[in-house]
Amino acid sequence: MTQQQKTIVVTRSSQGARSGVIQAFLARSCNILDALVSPIMFNTFKHAVCASLFAVTALTVAVPASAQPIPYPASFKTDMINVDGVKFYVRVGGRGPAVVLIHGFGDTGDMWTPLAVALAKGHRVVVPDLRGMGLSSKPEGGYDKKTQASDIRAILDKLGIDKADIVSHDIGTMVAYAYAASYPDKTAKLVVMDGPVPGIPPWEQIVRLPVLWHFDFGGKDVLRLVQGRERIYLDRFWNDFAGNPAKLDEGTRTHYAKLYARPGAMKAGFAQFQSIRKDTVDNAEFVKTKLTMPVLAVGGEKSFGASQAEQMRNAATNVTEVIIPDAGHWLMEEAPAATVKAVQSFLDPN
Template sequence: MLKTILALGLLVFAAPAGAEVPDFPASFETQEITTNGATIHVRVGGAGPAVVLLHGYGETGDMWAPMAADLARDHTVIVPDLRGLGLSSKPESGFDKKTQAGDVAGVLDALKVEEIDLVTHDIGNMVGFAFAAAHPDRTKRFVLIDAPVPGVGPWEEILKNPLLWHFRFGGPDMERLVAGRERIYLDRFWNEFSATPARFTETSREHYAKLYALPGAMHSGFAQFAAFDQDAIDNRAFLAAGGKLTMPVLAIGGEKSFGPMMATVMRAAASDVTEGVVPDSGHWIMEENPEATTKMVRAFLDKAN
């Protein structure tokens, strides 16, 4: 798992001339939904069955723009920024994934949406798992992409990977170290976890670095990781009480990142798991191979309908 990434250098590659961060379709609207002790920035567009897209660390809901444009042809697409990240509020607490699953439920309640398909990446996987476990009646299908889930499957072995040093990096002194140097810190992730770092363009790097330099954003990011021990306790309790998830699950890994390990993780926690691998991609699937990722997600959602 992730072994091919070890050979990657840390050079920053410039984007091709004219490259831009993809925009959501003009038909999408944004809302600020206050719920569960946070104000969540949400993009909503399209019409049809609802699908929620949850981002991870190092990006925001903006990462999903190409997939959202495709799915909006026949879905209502809901794209929040997780609490503390992007344009959502930066509360001092509530970064355990069980609480953030409550954020998602509150957003859906505000939008009067009862049932969803759920597509998640990185930290979004963890929030999505907590939501699906707490609200199986509201989760029709669940797609998880390229990140482990605390306390699930080979979690303890995954933690031993030296590339995951940042899981234990945090606290006030670390925040002071990265203040004003957010781009340096984030470049390390974008480079180390890419199969081809140049595909995480300079324009995207600048865009996300500015969002993570907002007051409270780096604190919130560190808090996402600091909550993993509690998340593991909560997830084991979910599984002990309710058993494995029963909705159809698609577990996707980047070919040069998690690969089939994503399905291995989810088979420990779900009874109906389909394996998927995004070719020619590392961890940043929507930067490195958005076309293949979108096609794989759409095929799963369409097949299950």
């Protein structure tokens, strides 16, 4: 085991890209995978494959009961903001420099409550549900991340916000990168948490991984397969990509499963992934000009880990790396205190 592999928590800045390929992560009890997969793979994918091999599936993981995700306080106001006929459910709270929190698949803007409340002490915090997700409306198209970046920009324009920090997780990182690349002068700082960005090396290796089967899960019968089984489908992601699936309690799972069972929600969720091919093409152009604003790349120790920063160094010149110990992909559910501290320290270093 190398010293780099032993690292649990890392925070460092880099001016310019670091050469070399991403180091292999620990296979642990899944050493058999070392004969099957490339060393460029992310730890999160090995973890998920191992979970499947050892039958750690949605049907076998017990989770503790809980009411629901932590609700936003009354100081946060909600609104439906219309952008070219698409209505976005948006939460806004706090005063100060603006920060936008962008969720991913498997949850909604409700995931951000602990971070939003902490940041609202010194920021104006904007938390939308993405196009087609949560309580936002569900149009037929526009799920490429460049279009969704323009959604975010339009929401900020309607709120009278010119420049903002952008914080993101999962496929939210794809939207956030497209936003920062499209509107660099309006992006103060960028935070990407545990989610690869299409088109940025080593994307071609990442996208071949069998565990990413859901990127191409489509076809005329896909909705019939999942309809009424949304909880089963989502449990697969919550369990396989978690460092500790029990951290996603029963109330949280029930809450999000109900939201994804709303009419059009799963269709929109599939469209988020089916648009990745276009995102790859768009980002191949974006990445020709590296981002120059400060970027924080956060990975769960049992998920992307240092690989989040490794990828972002191919797209940005000033990247700070943080690894959240003992956490998998679902950072806000698995390690909220450590994640909030990492983001706050980056956005407000003084």
